[in-house]
Amino acid sequence: MERFAHLLDRLIYTRSRNDKIALVAAYLQTTPDPDRGWALAALTSGLDFPAVKASTIREVVATRVDAVLYSLSRDFVGDTAETASLIWPRQPTDLPPPTVAEAVEVMAGMSRSTVMAELSRLLDRLEPDGRFALIKMATGAMRTGLSGRLARTAFAQAFGLDVEEVEEHWHGVKPPYASLFAWATSPEGSAPVADPFQFKPFMLAHSLEGEEQLDLADFAVEWKWDGIRIQLIGDGETTRLFSRGGEEISGAFPEIASAYRFRGVMDGELLVRGDLQGGEEGGAASFNALQQRLGRKKVTAAMIDEFPAFVRLYDLLIDGGEDLRGHPWSVRRARLEAALDSLPPDRFDISQLIGATDWAELIQLRDDARAQAYEGLMFKRRDSVYSPGRKTGLWYKWKRQPLTADCVLMYAQRGSGKRSSYYSDFTFGCWTAPPGDGGELLPVAKAYFGFTDEELKWLDSFVRRHTTNRFGPVREVEKTLVIEIAFDSIHLSKRHKSGLAMRFPRIARIRQDKPAGEANLIADLMAFVS
Amino acid sequence: MSSGFGWLRPEKQGIYLPTVDAWIDPSIAVARALVTHGHSDHARGGHCHVVATAPTLAIMALRYGETPAAQAVDYGETTELGDGISATYLPAGHVLGSAQILLERRGERVVITGDYKRRPDPTCPLFVPTPCDIFITEATFGLPVFVHPPIGQELDKLLDALAERPDRCVLVGAYALGKAQRIIAELRVRGFADTIYLHGAMERMCALYEAHGVPLGPLALVADADLDDLKGKLVICPPSALGDRWTRRLPNPLQAFASGWMRVRQRGVQRGIELPLVISDHADWEELTATIVEVAPQETWITHGREDALVHWCSMRQIRARALELVGYDDEDEM
């Protein structure tokens, strides 16, 4: 547990992704089974201990600490787990600190009637850092910025494996991932036999930059649909849906799961019905409509009626028990077209190929994409095998031109790593009304890239010279600098005071020529909401 | 609760002795000030007459220029203030020259701790617990979550970080008065003989410490060093220089911060600290409470810090305690 606590502590203080990967990899290399597997699960929130509630921690501390002293401390520290770990008065014990595996076992076995006493006994065996790790693990709130992808990358790095190979096998195994570690660590180890009906890592596309000219004869062209990428897995009995990150989302789209009566694995775009993205021959709504369905664990019949979902299919990975991923795209496409007949057309259709033969035509299509709510165009090499991750030369995405808005710099925060001495994370606002009419600025975007090194230096020095206020690490600046922000799209959001959230905002230009009063109004941005 | 003896009362600007018109650690310029130590929330400029230890006077002279009438006292030395009131300066263990002030009048005893800690420190003598009627204490770390680990444990973290990264430097933010010199002296005690590089703002205070008999070993200024000289080295700067443009002259610095506040993770994470070092020159919760028990005063007054928890702790033990609402004590040395 102490080594795990130490790892957790260092992850909290480490901001660089590569450093985080190196820390986790080193831990995995040097920690025995099954501790490392449990630790990995804990870091990626793969553990759940129903007997331990958020309130349990407070109650356990209350058995030993005066309520007033606890609440004053909690107010100062700001985090229950940390307060509890620091304030816990240990009672002497002869027992050594528990291993991660032992802690997991004890916590998994706790019931509502035993949780207080057993948790206290575990806490007594640990120092503050260990107690912090234990409590974070118990309540499932690690918040180390460690995604599943990053953990798998660390796993691959630790054992000299290809991350896509790790992805391939990851989703079929459960914590503490014994078979995975056995495979990774034995010299002649063979991979665990992959279940054809488990999540497969997605094949991803590179961005097509500038005037890069592909030979169009080699590529099939499709629209880039503005929905969410999903994988459908049917084993003949049940169907499961997975998002790009490998999260199961079947519960949120029951109408899709029940309509997919196919034994095999397909790749496609989840959309809701509408009159854009395909128009009369079965169109889809913009991303905004789909958002009404996302992020909900339970879905009502009314929601399904109002925002009916469907999947626009574009690849077939497993057909029956046969793995097609080693076949060229053109073969998989033909098999997909044949398989389509067995699926109900109101829930499934196919991503039509675009018959454009020259770039002039494609450029025109891309320019018109926004009006039809397409995200852009996709180029897929006809002979490309389905290879997980982002391989060069196979698939490309060509996004529609971004939207832009003139915004006013409001706040800045220092970056991390090489940027730790630069104010490089910015918050921008637009006006509620013209400032002459009493309008004020509300934040509409945060952006931390899009600028050159020279521009970063200039922005950093602007922030330092025009600071009006400091809130911890954040500086408020004079509201005088206009920046042109480019963004892919903008959406309604209840979480933001302006009521808006931008997708993919970045700094396009510093507009020293423009007075702040002439920056855009929130109302101008509202007009972009599609 | 009494407001003290007739000859001593708390005012917003400090502890006041009305019969002799003298103040202890006043936050405004006064005619006569008794100063516990050189941190700017205790030692202000502009007083006419200052009574303090010689190092504290030297620190004040460095920061504010010479005081018109500076009266140096040794630890244990008693000074008559008039009206039968005497002041004795006793070690507080906080920073070089730091003192508690024992005030006595006709058998009534008051101790003002200024800032203090109970752990050994190679730069100043150990705190001397002194029985008294009224104990006027600080409470900077007056919450039970603050338990400072042994300094050796924190310095090991620092030395490990240095060894781990020969291509980078480790940049430690530490207060220019006290913390920086204590860390250097503690490292020297542990046999660390390598040159330690300083931000320019540290230079004069380090020289002052050495002039007062605290050897700090080989020191050099960052300004005089090449980028390559600094690889694998320890660099010390004031906390305000962490993440500042100044750091761009350093080889990919790993940012550390030596402070009692580093006990709380979010404090370090917010500032972009990669290596938190929980090193404090203040009493932690256990020292604060144990010292009150040991000194066993009739009353405890709390000057500054997180006083609510300490007052509550006293009330649970039937110890009379009150929080003074002093203004201007802002802990330059710890926030």
Ligand SMILES: [Zn+2]
């Ligand atoms: Zn001080």
Ligand SMILES: [Zn+2]
């Ligand atoms: Zn102080």
